[in-house]
Amino acid sequence: GAVVSQHPSRVICKSGTSVKIECRSLDFQATTMFWYRQFPKQSLMLMATSNEGSKATYEQGVEKDKFLINHASLTLSTLTVTSAHPEDSSFYICSAPGYGSTDTQYFGPGTRLTVL
Amino acid sequence: RKEVEQDPGPFNVPEGATVAFNCTYSNSASQSFFWYRQDCRKEPKLLMSVYSSGNEDGRFTAQLNRASQYISLLIRDSKLSDSATYLCVVTYGGATNKLIFGTGTLLAVQP
Numbered sequence: 363g364a365v366v367s368q369h370p371s372r373v374i375c376k377s378g379t380s381v382k383i384e385c386r387s388l389d390f391q392a393t394t395m396f397w398y399r400q401f402p403k404q405s406l407m408l409m410a411t412s413n414e415g416s417k418a419t420y421e422q423g424v425e426k427d428k429f430l431i432n433h434a435s436l437t438l439s440t441l442t443v444t445s446a447h448p449e450d451s452s453f454y455i456c457s458a459p460g461y462g463s464t465d466t467q468y469f470g471p472g473t474r475l476t477v478l
Numbered sequence: 479r480k481e482v483e484q485d486p487g488p489f490n491v492p493e494g495a496t497v498a499f500n501c502t503y504s505n506s507a508s509q510s511f512f513w514y515r516q517d518c519r520k521e522p523k524l525l526m527s528v529y530s531s532g533n534e535d536g537r538f539t540a541q542l543n544r545a546s547q548y549i550s551l552l553i554r555d556s557k558l559s560d561s562a563t564y565l566c567v568v569t570y571g572g573a574t575n576k577l578i579f580g581t582g583t584l585l586a587v588q589p
Binding site: 396398404405406407408411453455457466467469470471472474 | 519520521522523524565576577578579580581582
């Protein structure tokens, strides 16, 4: 089946640094990808929709200047957490919809970010 | 009010028990409905889609009541391996495939 990868799987950084997370669709093309964030003991919250060739669409309350999204190709979307702070520590997960299907979403394995 | 609400649990049940999870959603325009399973520190995985006519997949039965905006999941003959968080998920917005996740219900099946 379709596979979505994320890199890195885990990152620890100092407060104030920027962290880039990559999401790749390995055997299919994705014009749209989704970025979620999950805090401990909470559910996944949609942050933004990444659109290939155009600007990302951010959910209410998500700072677009802090969470930079670039959908550079049909198989790659990146999320950059700029000037990370401890409150940004979370589990970040991307997903891509299956081609022509509203029922299928392929999730990446997630990236665990810890900001010290 | 959250868009998708679930009882967070935990539900502690013995092996072999039958357990039921409930979920309500607030947006009547919701179009598709799913149950996902998430193991600790892992990504969510699709368990099954939910239809108004009800659907069954082995020990799992899902039901949707659009009038009441209510979704259920029934697990029969619980196994230890069923221990996980079960996420109720809805979508709306046409073809954008945006998933709105519930808070999840934690199930712990005891030996």
